[in-house]
Amino acid sequence: MLATLWQIVVNSFLQFFCNSGRMTMDLTFLGTGSAYPSPHRGASALVLRTDGECWLFDCGEGTQTQLMKSQLRAGRITKVFISHLHGDHLFGLPGLLCTVSLNTSSESQQDLNCVEIYGPRGLRHFLRVTLGITGSQLLFPYAVHELEPTPDQSPEEGKLNPEMTAERGPLHPQEQPGRTISLDVSSDTYLLFEDQKFVVKAFRLFHRIPSFGFCIQERDRPGRLKTELLKELGLKPGPLYGRLKAGESVTLESGRVVQPSEVLEEAIPGRKVCILGDCSSVLGEGPQRLCSGADILVHEATLGNEHREKAVDHGHSTPEMAAAVARACCARRLVLNHFSQRYKPSAMVKEGDEDHVSELKRQAEEALQGTGVEVILAEDFLTLQISLRRSR
Numbered sequence: 001m002l003a004t005l006w007q008i009v010v011n012s013f014l015q016f017f018c019n020s021g022r023m024t025m026d027l028t029f030l031g032t033g034s035a036y037p038s039p040h041r042g043a044s045a046l047v048l049r050t051d052g053e054c055w056l057f058d059c060g061e062g063t064q065t066q067l068m069k070s071q072l073r074a075g076r077i078t079k080v081f082i083s084h085l086h087g088d089h090l091f092g093l094p095g096l097l098c099t100v101s102l103n104t105s106s107e108s109q110q111d112l113n114c115v116e117i118y119g120p121r122g123l124r125h126f127l128r129v130t131l132g133i134t135g136s137q138l139l140f141p142y143a144v145h146e147l148e149p150t151p152d153q154s155p156e157e158g159k160l161n162p163e164m165t166a167e168r169g170p171l172h173p174q175e176q177p178g179r180t181i182s183l184d185v186s187s188d189t190y191l192l193f194e195d196q197k198f199v200v201k202a203f204r205l206f207h208r209i210p211s212f213g214f215c216i217q218e219r220d221r222p223g224r225l226k227t228e229l230l231k232e233l234g235l236k237p238g239p240l241y242g243r244l245k246a247g248e249s250v251t252l253e254s255g256r257v258v259q260p261s262e263v264l265e266e267a268i269p270g271r272k273v274c275i276l277g278d279c280s281s282v283l284g285e286g287p288q289r290l291c292s293g294a295d296i297l298v299h300e301a302t303l304g305n306e307h308r309e310k311a312v313d314h315g316h317s318t319p320e321m322a323a324a325v326a327r328a329c330c331a332r333r334l335v336l337n338h339f340s341q342r343y344k345p346s347a348m349v350k351e352g353d354e355d356h357v358s359e360l361k362r363q364a365e366e367a368l369q370g371t372g373v374e375v376i377l378a379e380d381f382l383t384l385q386i387s388l389r390r391s392r
């Protein structure tokens, strides 16, 4: 009896292990305000968490204190993505790196991984100067991988000054050489990296200075094991299940070869998260293909539709403009973000206040009527779960 119970427990564990793999993925907004941090909205920053690893997208001033107030741990940040070099997306980065270093134990220094930082040309120089002039030493290495913008990403006056963004001087003592990534003209995107779990690309946006969006595509995973069929074939739960799940064929004692395709259900599609930096438009056709079917699309909506001209003049978007991008990409959820500080969080709006953030949501919903796209207002410390879909 005990042995049977034990077998059930072991089987369930194995089945769970074989069928779950990496399951959790969530997105936490740390700062949802534009221009500067205020007591009610932090400057731009959000964290995508997968299996305990944290990827930080933008790092406005005060991001480290927002992190301390959240459930997340700054020490878990392994990758940083900076959409553009405006201060409300960047001023927090040198300070955050220094604080993470202060909280790092020097004994574990040997095993510390390099923090990979991605962002526009100029970021490498910015960090080298800010960390260098302040005499900041880090207990971990970092590398900056720079994206080369194209000339059409900003008005003339916003073009990155080649002199100002050129690398100068030796590497910072903890800096490792980073890559310079150019636009892949055929796909209209930038390949940042790919590994067994993810393919991460960037794409071009139009803003007052060159800005980028990021697309995080999780790879598809094998479908669930057909355990009944496996039992019929005489295969007991164990390492062979893992091999089939990993795509290897298995030979039975009878000589019969079992192919993974026979015993696995349909593959589970990977999740797709698209996070756009400040912009008044997306450049090229590539990004639409790249972001197609996104589970979540995070888009700025700095000002309401009634301020469209002002928004566009400043390189920003309205809810209607954000909705148009979500519609073109057939996104499942649109998260509006990066609000002018005039829009207080819903909970703080008082009677008589003129600018209601809920109006921004209404405007996006109106533009998306009949599409089924869900609209969400980002708020500081809001966490959104991104669950797996069983089919495409």
Ligand SMILES: [Zn+2]
Pocket: 034, 035, 044, 086, 088, 089, 278, 338
């Ligand atoms: Zn901004």
Ligand SMILES: [Zn+2]
Pocket: 084, 086, 207, 278
């Ligand atoms: Zn900006």
